[in-house]
Structure formats: C-alpha cells, structure tokens
Amino acid sequence: MIAGSRFEQVRAAIEQIGALQIYDQIVQQTTVISNCSWLLALGLQAFVLLVMLLYFAVADFLYVGRLAAYLCIIEQPDSPPEPVVTMQPISPVGTDSHRSPLQPASEDDILSDIPLRGPAPQPS
Numbered sequence: 001m002i003a004g005s006r007f008e009q010v011r012a013a014i015e016q017i018g019a020l021q022i023y024d025q026i027v028q029q030t031t032v033i034s035n036c037s038w039l040l041a042l043g044l045q046a047f048v049l050l051v052m053l054l055y056f057a058v059a060d061f062l063y064v065g066r067l068a069a070y071l072c073i074i075e076q077p078d079s080p081p082e083p084v085v086t087m088q089p090i091s092p093v094g095t096d097s098h099r100s101p102l103q104p105a106s107e108d109d110i111l112s113d114i115p116l117r118g119p120a121p122q123p124s
Contacts, residue, residue, distance in 0.1 A: 014022065
C-alpha cells in the first residue's frame, strides 16, 4: 500500500510539472552533453595515447636490456681465464713457509710432511 501511494505521488508530481517541461529539460541536458562530446572524445584519446606511449617505452626498455645481456654473453670468452701461478718464495727447511695461512702455528707439528732439521752435528 505504501509503494502504491508513493507511485501516486510521483505520478501527481509529473502531471503537475507537465510533459512539455520534462521534455525541455531532457533536450537541454542532452544538448549540453552533445556540445561537450568532442571534449570528452579528445580527453579519452589523449589518455589512451599516453597509456600506449608508456607501454611502448617500458617494452623498448626491456628489449634493449635483453639485447645488452645477449651482447654481454656473446662477448665473453669461451673458456675461463687461466689462473695466474705465482711461485712461493723458497725458504730454508724447518721454517713455517710451508704452512698454509689457515693452519695455526704450533710447536709440535705432528702432521707436517716436511721433516725438521735434526740436531746440529757436534764437533769431535
């Protein structure tokens, strides 16, 4: 019943305003939209163009990066460079030159494969 009474109120308001006045308002609003349509179309085209330019800029950046990576791979030598061999200084037997830097120095080097010097010969 409430919905029916609301419908009756709307119908009465439309009849009071008049069909001619409603028609004039619709024509006026559509005319405003029609007059601004070129502006709306231009704005939409500009937005689409901007999105396309950003997309192409990112795509080209990634493409150039991929080409640079390919060139870097191609220009690398086929085999790794030969290691540089340097001679360690020769030191007298019994010194700690044979010890690796990771090995701690100790008085009793049991695992050493370099023999220590024996006792000095006694003069007779």
